[in-house]
Amino acid sequence: MLDKNMKYLAVAGTVLILVLLGGGYYFMQQKAPPTPITGLRCDSAYFNFVVGKPEVIVSASGVDSAETTSVSCAFSFEDPEGTASASTAQAQLEDVPGGKGFKCHDKDKVFPKGSTKFSVAVTDNRGESSSCASTVYIP
Missing domain, CATH: 1.20.5 (Single alpha-helices involved in coiled-coils or other helix-helix interfaces)
Known part of the structure; x- marks a missing residue:
């Protein structure tokens, strides 16, 4: 038993x-639902060398709220001699958890040897703005 x-x-x-x-x-x-993105944020500014050419592609990426329909990027550069230049680009938007992600590129930039500082001011269609910066070093 x-x-x-x-x-x-x-x-x-x-x-x-x-x-x-x-x-x-x-x-x-x-999983917990993603936290909604509440505003425009520029997360990083970076650059890539073009293989086989003296050109550099400078880029910025970040996130914005889901209501955003467009983001514009204003690049400003200062080369080692102190000469300033600027350009603009429209960002590519993509859906990300909690909002929209963006990437903007300024292609075919030729910089002199040395450190060129660049900053990116981003603005969305709702008037919000953010910025980020980096340095390109050309040996």
């Missing part, structure tokens, strides 16, 4: 452990 009760207890314990493990796995898989 005791042997039979032990078997039932072992089976019930095994089932309980499997239910707890399965429930834990199920609840661990559920």
Whole structure:
């Protein structure tokens, strides 16, 4: 009699452990909804060399709220001699969790040797603005 009760207890314990493990796995898989992006933010300014050419592509990326329909980027440059220049570009928008992401590029820039500082001022269609900066070093 005791042997039979032990078997039932072992089976019930095994089932309980499997239910707890399965429930834990199920609840661990559920993710919290993304936090909504509430405003324009320029996250990074960066550059890439064009292979085989003396040109550089300067870029900026960031995020904005889901209501945004356009983002414009104003690039400003200061070369090692102190000469200033500027250009503008329209950003490419893409959906990201909680809002919109943007990337804008200014292509085919030729910089003199040395460190050229550049900053990017971004503005969206709602009038919000943000900025970020970086330095391009040409050896």
